[in-house]
Amino acid sequence: MNRTGLTGGDPALLRRLNVEAVLRVMRSAEPMTLTQIGRAASLSRQTVDVVIAELDEAGWIEEVAPERSIGRPARRYRFRAEAGHVLGIDVGVAGIRMTLTDLDGAVVASRSAEMAPGISGPDRLTRIHACAAGFLAEHPHARLRALCLGVPAIVDTYGRIRLSTPLPEWSGTDLASIAGTWFDCPAYVENDANLAALAEHWRGAARYADDFIQLIAGKRSGAGMMLGGRLHRGRGGAAGEIGALALLGWEGDAMNDVRASPDPAQIFADAAAGDPSATARVDRFARVLAQGIAAMVLTVNPDLVVIGGGLSQAGEALAGPVRGHLDKLCLDPPQVAASTVGVEAVALGAVRLALEHTNAELFGAHTEGGRKVAGTGAPVTGRSAGQGLFESVRGASD
Amino acid sequence: MNRTGLTGGDPALLRRLNVEAVLRVMRSAEPMTLTQIGRAASLSRQTVDVVIAELDEAGWIEEVAPERSIGRPARRYRFRAEAGHVLGIDVGVAGIRMTLTDLDGAVVASRSAEMAPGISGPDRLTRIHACAAGFLAEHPHARLRALCLGVPAIVDTYGRIRLSTPLPEWSGTDLASIAGTWFDCPAYVENDANLAALAEHWRGAARYADDFIQLIAGKRSGAGMMLGGRLHRGRGGAAGEIGALALLGWEGDAMNDVRASPDPAQIFADAAAGDPSATARVDRFARVLAQGIAAMVLTVNPDLVVIGGGLSQAGEALAGPVRGHLDKLCLDPPQVAASTVGVEAVALGAVRLALEHTNAELFGAHTEGGRKVAGTGAPVTGRSAGQGLFESVRGASD
DNA sequence: ACCGTTACGTAATGACTTGCCGTAAGATGG
DNA sequence: CCATCTTACGGCAAGTCATTACGTAACGGT
Numbered sequence: 080m081n082r083t084g085l086t087g088g089d090p091a092l093l094r095r096l097n098v099e100a101v102l103r104v105m106r107s108a109e110p111m112t113l114t115q116i117g118r119a120a121s122l123s124r125q126t127v128d129v130v131i132a133e134l135d136e137a138g139w140i141e142e143v144a145p146e147r148s149i150g151r152p153a154r155r156y157r158f159r160a161e162a163g164h165v166l167g168i169d170v171g172v173a174g175i176r177m178t179l180t181d182l183d184g185a186v187v188a189s190r191s192a193e194m195a196p197g198i199s200g201p202d203r204l205t206r207i208h209a210c211a212a213g214f215l216a217e218h219p220h221a222r223l224r225a226l227c228l229g230v231p232a233i234v235d236t237y238g239r240i241r242l243s244t245p246l247p248e249w250s251g252t253d254l255a256s257i258a259g260t261w262f263d264c265p266a267y268v269e270n271d272a273n274l275a276a277l278a279e280h281w282r283g284a285a286r287y288a289d290d291f292i293q294l295i296a297g298k299r300s301g302a303g304m305m306l307g308g309r310l311h312r313g314r315g316g317a318a319g320e321i322g323a324l325a326l327l328g329w330e331g332d333a334m335n336d337v338r339a340s341p342d343p344a345q346i347f348a349d350a351a352a353g354d355p356s357a358t359a360r361v362d363r364f365a366r367v368l369a370q371g372i373a374a375m376v377l378t379v380n381p382d383l384v385v386i387g388g389g390l391s392q393a394g395e396a397l398a399g400p401v402r403g404h405l406d407k408l409c410l411d412p413p414q415v416a417a418s419t420v421g422v423e424a425v426a427l428g429a430v431r432l433a434l435e436h437t438n439a440e441l442f443g444a445h446t447e448g449g450r451k452v453a454g455t456g457a458p459v460t461g462r463s464a465g466q467g468l469f470e471s472v473r474g475a476s477d
Numbered sequence: 478m479n480r481t482g483l484t485g486g487d488p489a490l491l492r493r494l495n496v497e498a499v500l501r502v503m504r505s506a507e508p509m510t511l512t513q514i515g516r517a518a519s520l521s522r523q524t525v526d527v528v529i530a531e532l533d534e535a536g537w538i539e540e541v542a543p544e545r546s547i548g549r550p551a552r553r554y555r556f557r558a559e560a561g562h563v564l565g566i567d568v569g570v571a572g573i574r575m576t577l578t579d580l581d582g583a584v585v586a587s588r589s590a591e592m593a594p595g596i597s598g599p600d601r602l603t604r605i606h607a608c609a610a611g612f613l614a615e616h617p618h619a620r621l622r623a624l625c626l627g628v629p630a631i632v633d634t635y636g637r638i639r640l641s642t643p644l645p646e647w648s649g650t651d652l653a654s655i656a657g658t659w660f661d662c663p664a665y666v667e668n669d670a671n672l673a674a675l676a677e678h679w680r681g682a683a684r685y686a687d688d689f690i691q692l693i694a695g696k697r698s699g700a701g702m703m704l705g706g707r708l709h710r711g712r713g714g715a716a717g718e719i720g721a722l723a724l725l726g727w728e729g730d731a732m733n734d735v736r737a738s739p740d741p742a743q744i745f746a747d748a749a750a751g752d753p754s755a756t757a758r759v760d761r762f763a764r765v766l767a768q769g770i771a772a773m774v775l776t777v778n779p780d781l782v783v784i785g786g787g788l789s790q791a792g793e794a795l796a797g798p799v800r801g802h803l804d805k806l807c808l809d810p811p812q813v814a815a816s817t818v819g820v821e822a823v824a825l826g827a828v829r830l831a832l833e834h835t836n837a838e839l840f841g842a843h844t845e846g847g848r849k850v851a852g853t854g855a856p857v858t859g860r861s862a863g864q865g866l867f868e869s870v871r872g873a874s875d
Numbered sequence: 876a877c878c879g880t881t882a883c884g885t886a887a888t889g890a891c892t893t894g895c896c897g898t899a900a901g902a903t904g905g
Numbered sequence: 906c907c908a909t910c911t912t913a914c915g916g917c918a919a920g921t922c923a924t925t926a927c928g929t930a931a932c933g934g935t
């Protein structure tokens with residue numbers, strides 16, 4: 080758990096590191112033999128043997144049928160991704176989307192639910208809780224280990240809502256603590272644009288970029304940001320709020336002309352078909368959007384800008400013009416791509432965030448500044464890290 | 478060396494960690510006894526004993542006179558900061574500043590040298606080399622372990638000059654490789670604004686901020702940035718170049734009115750004395766400056782903005798108006814402070830960067846994405862990390 | 876049925892940490 | 906000056922974790 084370098088370590092630390100290494104190797108691939116694991120983790124087969132025995136005992140892995148090959152068939156083990164599940168919830172104004180996955184991030188089920196926009200803050204909360212509970216009840220075998228909510232709001236380090244324009248009644252709510260009581264697992268809360276960035280980095284257009292800006296282009300425009308492979312939130316979670324600089328025009332006519340229109344998709348379609356009026360409207364929109372993006376790009380000089388949000392369904396019809404303007408405004412223009420994860424972005428990002436925290440807790444990996452840990456939440460200290468790893472998993476899905 | 482978690486570790490890793498822990502503890506304080514070190518590093522006295530013996534043998538530490546106290550006097554050891562030195566060079570258009578420090582960052586000597594602005598690129602290079610060599614020759618006891626150059630340019634990850642407006646002839650130069658041949662040590666190259674940020678974080682106004690923007694306000698305006706306690710450079714080292722966005726006015730009249738004036742200090746002085754004309758000029762300057770800063774602040778939401786560069790000598794006379802405008806432009810206004818390290822900022826930051834790399838190499842600490850390692854530069858691999866630590870230090874200053 | 880290949884299992888070795896206990900070195904007080 | 910007290914040093918034994926080495930087991934191929 081120390082890893083910080085300030086204090087030294089004993090053999091127990093070594094063991095934890097090796098357990099972690101073995102798990103990492105196993106999670107990233109097909110079932111493996113002891114020898115293969117040892118090679119991949121640069122450990123002796125002997126050590127791997129002991130570690131594997133412990134992990135098997137605890138239920139994190141299980142033996143599978145050996146492969147047919149020359150020589151004595153090697154035992155093979157696989158990571159039991161079904162030993163835990165996480166739930167990601169995309170909280171929107173008009174409804175929610177939920178995605179349940181196993182520890183590998185494989186989607187078990189998804190569900191969305193409408194929600195009356197006029198519903199009160201507390202009612203919305205209980206409604207979400209009820210939806211989630213109902214959804215989980217259909218998957219009784221799932222052992223929920225974490226939960227993450229994506230919200231259109233500025234969220235602080237502890238998962239509290241600092242400010243939300245779309246959901247004003249939630250401002251000031253300690254959402255992470257509340258959601259932490261829903262199920263027997265920690266709950267995390269994060270800004271939706273940041274989660275979209277996470278999703279895009281995980282399985283989308285930003286898979287190979289460690290520094291990128293995730294733009295949310297929709298009725299509301301915002302941005303998430305990943306720098307050095309990690310989400311950058313800023314002091315109060317307000318990073319990416321470039322729209323607040325009136326000078327750049329994100330709240331001006333050129334923007335609203337398109338995004339507040341009854342059917343923005345039609346405008347993009349018309350522009351693609353060659354309608355000069357629609358083309359001009361799109362271009363004006365793209366130019367102003369690009370100004371805001373340029374301010375961010377010149378500030379952090381990312382590899383890539385991913386355009387997401389409702390309007391990203393226009394794909395290249397939007398990304399193209401934006402790229403054109405951006406190239407003129409920047410010293411070192413980044414790549415520009417349209418989102419590839421689409422409407423699932425936020426829910427998927429929520430899953431990803433929940434998985435990262437789960438992994439960190441279970442395997443004692445990188446200690447990171449993270450979101451509020453509510454629910455079970457006993458912080459992992461000293462040797463209890465090892466214990467945490469070997470808590471009863473058995474019975475979860477046996 | 479691995480620390481990444483992908484591969485496991487053996488007892489040798491443990492030892493490296495413990496050596497590192499002991500060194501960390503010793504470097505941060507007065508001479509200590511074995512027992513004190515053990516407590517601080519949470520290691521047994523036994524272990525500390527062995528580690529200390531090795532470090533003493535290698536010359537990194539030495540015994541000092543025991544303190545008079547009850548009981549058998551404990552041996553005390555201190556870190557030999559004089560076992561290595563680093564040189565930081567601030568390369569400006571009109572001259573250079575050099576600072577030589579020991580491994581603790583204690584300044585041994587400083588020196589500045591004029592340089593004709595019209596000098597050619599290669600001549601400038603040889604001139605700098607000669608200055609540095611002469612400077613070092615006056616300190617023959619110093620065992621130089623690293624060298625860092627701060628330049629007014631966009632520098633890539635390998636220490637090559639991508640683009641420099643003030644020193645156009647250097648654009649495209651692989652400066653790190655060249656400087657790496659000067660002395661028997663690695664050389665690093667970094668943008669001057671970034672180094673100023675490093676200095677400010679180390680010993681200046683940003684000591685307690687891990688997310689801040691370092692503004693350079695002078696004839697040229699630029700910015701360095703520290704996010705999450707680490708320099709943020711961006712893909713091509715072009716982070717912070719917000720001045721390129723013409724819309725924000727950093728190259729406009731309001732800016733040039735002050736910074737291109739023959740005596741900017743006088744304007745600030747007049748404004749402070751109540752001269753309405755000067756006050757207006759300062760305010761216009763501050764407003765435009767604040768617009769650019771606001772774009773960066775809204776993008777990354779830092780804790781603090783430090784105003785450095787030549788104009789920062791105005792102190793609150795500049796920081797005050799900037800703060801006033803910034804508060805109006807930002808959702809979550811950061812603190813605003815004037816630089817406290819002053820003209821030494823870049824040279825000191827260069828020292829700091831050199832020290833960080835030196836520490837990382839010698840003690841096998843954090844593996845970081847760093848600048849080009851020229852010179853000796855054998856990458857530390859496998860067990861050679863330990864060997865690196867125990868290379869001959871003896872004789873350096875005995 | 877034999878042989879070669881590959882993996883498994885046990886034993887031996889080395890390294891590091893911890894805990895214990897006797898000894899050494901200086902200060903304090905008579 | 907000497908006895909005593911306090912604290913640190915030094916050696917010894919035990920436990921944990923890792924690696925290497927070697928004999929054994931299991932399967933496919935001939």
